[in-house]
Amino acid sequence: MAKILMKGNEAFGKAAIEAGCKYFFGYPITPQNELPEYMSRELPNVGGVFVQAESEVSAINMIYGGAGAGARVMTSSSSPGIALKQEGITYAAGAELPCVVVNVMRGGPGLGGIQPSQADYFMSTRGGGNGDYRTPVYAPATVQEAVDMIMEAFNVADYYRTPVMVVADGMIGQMMEPVEFKAPKKRDLAPKDWATVGTKGQRKPNVINSLYLQPDELEKHCIKLEAKYKEIEKNEVDYEMYKTEDAELVFVAYGTTARIVKNAIDILRGEGIKAGLIRPKTLWPFPFEAFNQIPEAKNLLTVEMSMGQMVEDVRLAVEGRVPVHFYGRAGGMIPDPDGIANKAREVVESQLAVGGAR
Template sequence: MGKILMKGNEAIGAAAIKAGCKYFFGYPITPQNELPEFMSRELPKLGGVFVQAESEVSAINMIYGAAGSGVRTMTSSSSPGLALKQEGISYIAGAELPCVIVNISRGGPGLGGIQPSQADYYMCTRGGGNGDYRHVVYAPATLQEAVDLTMEAFDIADYYRNPVIILADGMTGQMMEPVEFKETTKRDMPAKDWAATGTEEKRDPNIINSLFLDPVELEQHNFKLDKKYKAIEEKEVRCEMYKMEDAELVMVAYGTTSRIVKNAIDALREENIKVGLLRPITLWPFPNREFTELPSSTKALLTVEMSMGQMIDDVKIANEGRLPVHFYGRAGGMIPTPEAIIEKAKEILGGAK
């Protein structure tokens, strides 16, 4: 199959179906509505199930139930909707259930607006629910990457028995680009012998649960989860380096903001100003190691975000005080321009020389 021109929300839905998703539970909210609309139309054709729940809280608990039976399942929402799902996501992580959660984020806080934003970084990378848990967070920059990462997300979720979030902003959901649905390299997946599928095979019943009233048992469960998270940090970090070989200023940006930053970098390079990009593709696990391998020419870091500066915390942690860290951001649905980023870069390098 060749490339197909698709809207981002629909491309993510098509990728999920190709990855084997058969069950979708969600609730409408702009700017992700085309995704559940697509799933409502296409899943029944393949024997799958689409349910528009009465609320986001209901939807995430339906995901809990479906994931507990071992099937591939997904939900999608946008910022305030994802906030409502956080309790359920904590339960899912605690019960070690695989699922994929898509957040086509919008401006906030509160109901905010429907324009694109990256102000859900804290919520998605730290986890808005209770307890010690993590989930893998992918941040696609293009629709092709959104397709590829969505398909990979289902494998990662099954492999580690853990929820995976696709964090994209409203631009990714609403823009149109050509995409290709390529065959992916399959992992050797563990058997789903933990799933609650009935006991006709004469086995002991499986119990899907995140409740441990014995604190000793709960601590051991947390140690087990932590061991899994450390394995994910070791094996699943993804990032892109762009024009980094001699960079004096390294910009750090993710998602669609990174595309704007690349335009700024290309323009700066034409003026012989040496700037590069470190783009986290996994927001968790964050590419900490890559910050220890920056070129010796690097004098400073510039974090660029569509928020008031949430990823900058992880940049500072990864940097470990080695270099000055600067920030440029727009908020509330406003989008950074290459011109403003160029001006900020010149200001930083002018001050550094």
């Protein structure tokens, strides 16, 4: 298939439709408005339905209903809107309802601003709602990768019966890049015999629910969910290793920030500093295993468009074996290669100074 030049948000919508999404429920918020606009125009052409709900809370509960009926459904929003959807996401996780949630992240906290951000890492990977649950979280670095991940997300959601999140900073939603729409890898998906599609007098009614009033029943349900999350951690982790074979300074970054870091790596390698990059493609499950593949690393430098959130998982990953440093910009400010390279030089020079003192 030939590549098509598309704006990120519109490509996200087309990817969902190509993946079989027939129902979209959402509410407008910058910088993702082109996505619901695209769905409102294109879904009716494939026999689908677009609904602009009266609020984000309404939209996520419509998602609950559509998923409960066995349909492929999606919602999207930006950071404050995703925060409002958290109650519905935990309900969907508790009821084991497959759906896809796209977050085109902007600055915060609160209403914050409309510029790009990565400050929703905690909300996305820790579960912003109540209870013991997790959701797979994909973090694309390009529009093409976002398209591929959204299409894959629908299959992952159906395979594990779980909500799946795709988080992209506002730049990815607003930029234009050439994309092609390829079918994701095939999965053996079970029939949705649990869906509430009517009994036709042939069986007992299905019940979609996350309420368990007896504590022993709720504990069994939580244990069942936890077993599923262990399977996801085992099977669905994804990451990129970039020039890490001999890297003594290893960056950790995701999304658009990782693209900028690669430019900084080129600068540093031109100066003789052996730098590389670990790029998580899944934020949960986090690629802890990648940190066992950097034998030459003397320092790690996490770069984020936030005040420092993923850096906590990086510290967990190395368990104190290697010093972990942080460089971040917040509020919609975008890190640039020179600023990242300057921080890297500080880290290297500090290490040399300590080594010399010894």
